[in-house]
Amino acid sequence: MKFLDQAKIFIKSGDGGAGACSFRREKFIEFGGPDGGDGGRGGDVLVHCVANLNTLIDYRYQQHFKAETGHHGQGRNKTGGKGGDIVLKVPVGTQILTADREEVLADLTAAGQRIVLLKGGDGGFGNAHYKSSTNRAPRRADAGWPGEELWVWLRLKLIADCGLVGLPNAGKSTFLAASTRARPKIADYPFTTLHPNLGVALVGEQEFVIADIPGLIEGAHAGAGLGDRFLGHVERCRVLLHLVDGTQEDVAEAYRVVREELLQYGGGLDAKPELLVLNKCDALTPEAIEAALASLAAASNGAKVMPMSGASGIGVREVCFALLAEITASREAAGAGPLAASAALGAGKTGSWRPALGDDDDEDDDDDTDEPEWVAANGVDDDDEDEDDEDEEDDA
Ligand SMILES: Nc1nc2c(ncn2[C@@H]2O[C@H](COP(=O)(O)OP(=O)(O)OP(=O)(O)O)[C@@H](O)[C@H]2O)c(=O)[nH]1
Ligand SMILES: [Mg+2]
Numbered sequence: 001m002k003f004l005d006q007a008k009i010f011i012k013s014g015d016g017g018a019g020a021c022s023f024r025r026e027k028f029i030e031f032g033g034p035d036g037g038d039g040g041r042g043g044d045v046l047v048h049c050v051a052n053l054n055t056l057i058d059y060r061y062q063q064h065f066k067a068e069t070g071h072h073g074q075g076r077n078k079t080g081g082k083g084g085d086i087v088l089k090v091p092v093g094t095q096i097l098t099a100d101r102e103e104v105l106a107d108l109t110a111a112g113q114r115i116v117l118l119k120g121g122d123g124g125f126g127n128a129h130y131k132s133s134t135n136r137a138p139r140r141a142d143a144g145w146p147g148e149e150l151w152v153w154l155r156l157k158l159i160a161d162c163g164l165v166g167l168p169n170a171g172k173s174t175f176l177a178a179s180t181r182a183r184p185k186i187a188d189y190p191f192t193t194l195h196p197n198l199g200v201a202l203v204g205e206q207e208f209v210i211a212d213i214p215g216l217i218e219g220a221h222a223g224a225g226l227g228d229r230f231l232g233h234v235e236r237c238r239v240l241l242h243l244v245d246g247t248q249e250d251v252a253e254a255y256r257v258v259r260e261e262l263l264q265y266g267g268g269l270d271a272k273p274e275l276l277v278l279n280k281c282d283a284l285t286p287e288a289i290e291a292a293l294a295s296l297a298a299a300s301n302g303a304k305v306m307p308m309s310g311a312s313g314i315g316v317r318e319v320c321f322a323l324l325a326e327i328t329a330s331r332e333a334a335g336a337g338p339l340a341a342s343a344a345l346g347a348g349k350t351g352s353w354r355p356a357l358g359d360d361d362d363e364d365d366d367d368d369t370d371e372p373e374w375v376a377a378n379g380v381d382d383d384d385e386d387e388d389d390e391d392e393e394d395d396a
Helices: 172-179 229-234 251-265 286-299 316-334 340-345 361-368 371-376 382-395
Strands: 006-012 045-050 064-066 086-091 094-098 104-108 114-118 149-156 162-166 197-203 206-212 239-245 274-279 305-307
Touching: 006 086, 006 114, 045 094, 045 104, 064 086, 086 149, 104 114, 114 149, 162 172, 162 229, 162 251, 172 197, 172 206, 172 239, 172 316, 197 316, 206 316, 229 251, 239 251, 239 316, 251 286, 274 286, 274 316, 286 305, 305 316
Parallel strands: 006 064, 045 086, 162 206, 162 239, 239 274, 274 305
Antiparallel strands: 006 149, 045 114, 094 104, 094 149, 197 206
16 A cells, blocks of 8 residues: 555535525415525535544545535425535544645544534524515525635644654664564665654554654754754654664764754654664674663663564564653653544554564474463563574574
């Protein structure tokens, strides 16, 4: 599916139907009186937030949406029917902004939300409405009231629980592929990822949504690389997962560049809880890992840094559990509702835990015995380390 996260559209609600001017004419009934009915109301423009969409691509092909005009009134006191509504289906996380993008008109954050954006015009009165003791044969009937029209911007800000940030080639897409069923494009050149990808990670009994966005480079806030346009998609994440490629020369500098871009973007991104991960540890010697961890810890004022290798799967579980703990804590602190996975994607649409290099089921079988333990455990420490060792042995 093609990805589009902003679109400008024209919407117009229906005009009201006109009232009728009519008189009752029947044989043997004199002075039948006025019987022109009122016009019907014009159709509304509604926005409906649906679960199974994650792009605004539909609005690239049609940009004008007009609701139906109300039906006219008729003789014999027949009131016109209401014009048909227009329902715009949008994905969860869509904001509707004015044409100048200054003001947010609506923010749809949960599937099933439905709002009326523009109301249809009222119908005009028929002449029956104007009869009175002094004017028994009014000939006045009104036209309907016009509907409203508006250009608006639709802006999608994906709702995920965890957002992946890092320089290009840090291994963000590889991590998404290792922790979820998403299959993003992965390659060893920068800017492989050109638009955000979502995946659902199932950790223990819980699931959460991970958003992978294009890499940031120095000066992204000024438009360098793909710019910081896609950072909007991690604005609503509870937790950021910051991946640093361990194989590059200066990991601390890489960390600082990305932090600076988060700060420049604003929107409270730099204040979000962040999990710092040293990636590609499979390609490093133990001493190099120690050194890189220390230098990252120093650069981040003593934050905990987790070593991981997305490609071989080592440490991915630990990172997922740590993420889940952070997300849960942040949700509880905010007194918030369900995880984005269930809210945004609808209950029951789950991914499942897929170990990295997913096909090695047979090899895994021996340590599958302790998998239930791992699922139940909230600690990330003891036995997992052993597993890592085993994995390494397997690799060797
Ligand atoms: N050795 C090693 N290589 C890795 C690891 N994770 C990713 N890579 C490699 O690093 C390269 C970039 O990985 P991606 O996952 O595409 O990186 P990305 O951060 O998504 O990059 P962009 O989408 O371009 O921003 C690929 O060639 C991966 O195979 C890892 O843990 N160890
Ligand atoms: Mg990528």
